[in-house]
Amino acid sequence: MNKADAIALEEYRRAHVPLYNDQKLKLGVFGINCSYGLNISHAPTTYEVTWQHTSDIVKRADAMGFELALPVARWRGFGGTTDFNGESFETYTWAAGLAQATRNIMVAATSHVPTVHPIVAAKQATTIDHISNGRFALNLVMGWFTPEMEMFQGMQRAHDDRYRYGAEWLGIVKRLWTDETPFDFESESFRIKQAQAHPKPVQKPYPVLINAGHSPAAIEFSAREVDFSFVGFDSVESVKVVAARVRDKARTDYRRHIGVCTSALVVCRETEAEARQVYRSIIEHGDWVAADNLMKVLGIESQSFNDRIRNYRERLVAGWGTNPIIGTPEQVTDQLAQVSAAGIDGMVFGFLDYNEELKYFDSAVMPLLRQAGLRS
Numbered sequence: 302m303n304k305a306d307a308i309a310l311e312e313y314r315r316a317h318v319p320l321y322n323d324q325k326l327k328l329g330v331f332g333i334n335c336s337y338g339l340n341i342s343h344a345p346t347t348y349e350v351t352w353q354h355t356s357d358i359v360k361r362a363d364a365m366g367f368e369l370a371l372p373v374a375r376w377r378g379f380g381g382t383t384d385f386n387g388e389s390f391e392t393y394t395w396a397a398g399l400a401q402a403t404r405n406i407m408v409a410a411t412s413h414v415p416t417v418h419p420i421v422a423a424k425q426a427t428t429i430d431h432i433s434n435g436r437f438a439l440n441l442v443m444g445w446f447t448p449e450m451e452m453f454q455g456m457q458r459a460h461d462d463r464y465r466y467g468a469e470w471l472g473i474v475k476r477l478w479t480d481e482t483p484f485d486f487e488s489e490s491f492r493i494k495q496a497q498a499h500p501k502p503v504q505k506p507y508p509v510l511i512n513a514g515h516s517p518a519a520i521e522f523s524a525r526e527v528d529f530s531f532v533g534f535d536s537v538e539s540v541k542v543v544a545a546r547v548r549d550k551a552r553t554d555y556r557r558h559i560g561v562c563t564s565a566l567v568v569c570r571e572t573e574a575e576a577r578q579v580y581r582s583i584i585e586h587g588d589w590v591a592a593d594n595l596m597k598v599l600g601i602e603s604q605s606f607n608d609r610i611r612n613y614r615e616r617l618v619a620g621w622g623t624n625p626i627i628g629t630p631e632q633v634t635d636q637l638a639q640v641s642a643a644g645i646d647g648m649v650f651g652f653l654d655y656n657e658e659l660k661y662f663d664s665a666v667m668p669l670l671r672q673a674g675l676r677s
């Protein structure tokens with residue numbers, strides 16, 4: 302893309318695409334379509350996977366001015382007494398429903414690329430982009446949970462091969478979104494004749510693309526292909542390093558600008574003691590069987606206990622491995638300011654009880670974020 306086109310695209314996006322608005326720290330809700338959200342725990346909550354509940358969460362986030370509703374793509378649970386994430390809404394159809402129910406927030410589908418043909422994915426994405434009038438985002442995940450990928454013709458590629466396949470898949474989708482004339486495409490994985498798709502998406506050149514991952518293959522894919530990379534949040538220091546790595550790679554190797562976001566569990570209460578008590582309750586009600594199942598899939602040997610693994614296991618139970626943001630509204634604001642200063646453009650949140658806690662976040666934290674210059 303030449304410089305003039307890049308500037309025109311930037312201007313178009315700033316005016317029309319919420320994830321490119323002028324808010325310093327973009328905000329979103331995450332994991333709101335799967336049972337237990339981000340917590341592998343029986344800690345008391347009203348959260349449940351019903352259409353009413355999930356749409357209430359996203360409508361509330363929309364009213365608060367959040368930019369993104371990001372679902373998790375999941376096809377089976379992790380066992381234990383929770384069967385963590387065992388109930389989930391499929392994400393393209395989930396996004397389509399919410400596109401109709403919301404006004405400004407971007408609704409994403411999270412798509413395991415090997416589970417859907419690129420022509421079907423391109424058409425579905427375009428349809429949701431039209432329903433939402435240009436508020437659709439596509440989060441591309443390659444699939445790491447082998448038992449889940451094996452539900453699809455036993456298909457689980459070697460790690461880096463997943464990203465090679467993903468790049469081919471996405472190349473086809475991008476052409477379907479932009480090419481006016483039919484095209485043939487032939488590779489080891491695809492044999493496509495006279496591919497075509499009309500109408501084109503509302504967003505130009507196509508819907509916002511997201512990817513998450515840390516491996517060199519993931520960073521390479523993100524830097525080359527997508528608009529936003531979601532990186533894991535271990536600590537402010539580490540996220541700063543990873544964000545710079547992704548951004549530099551995009552700029553140096555592909556002359557592209559890429560946004561970098563992250564995710565976290567937020568536990569915010571009037572006092573720090575209260576917030577810490579809620580966090581402890583999530584851990585105390587933890588489903589350690591499901592957590593250990595997940596650790597095994599991730600290749601972490603939980604028998605050889607040491608402090609690092611014990612800490613990580615707790616972080617899995619409370620917040621899906623993210624570094625939790627715990628404290629009073631002031632402390633939460635302070636931590637979000639640090640994340641922003643580390644070069645992060647946006648953050649998607651998990652809560653123990655999304656609907657109830659978003660109300661508090663709206664009244665107690667949003668004004669402080671505005672004071673801190675993170676939101677306007």
Ligand SMILES: Cc1cc2nc3c(=O)[nH]c(=O)nc-3n(C[C@H](O)[C@H](O)[C@H](O)COP(=O)(O)O)c2cc1C
Pocket residue numbers: 372373374375411441442443444445446513514515516518519531532533563564
């Ligand atoms: C914010 C975020 C959302 C993710 N959502 C999903 C998801 O919905 N489904 C999934 O299977 N993996 C999901 N992942 C996992 C990534 O797709 C990826 O597999 C993981 O980060 C490891 O990738 P890597 O081995 O290339 O570093 C998510 C990761 C992050 C950070």
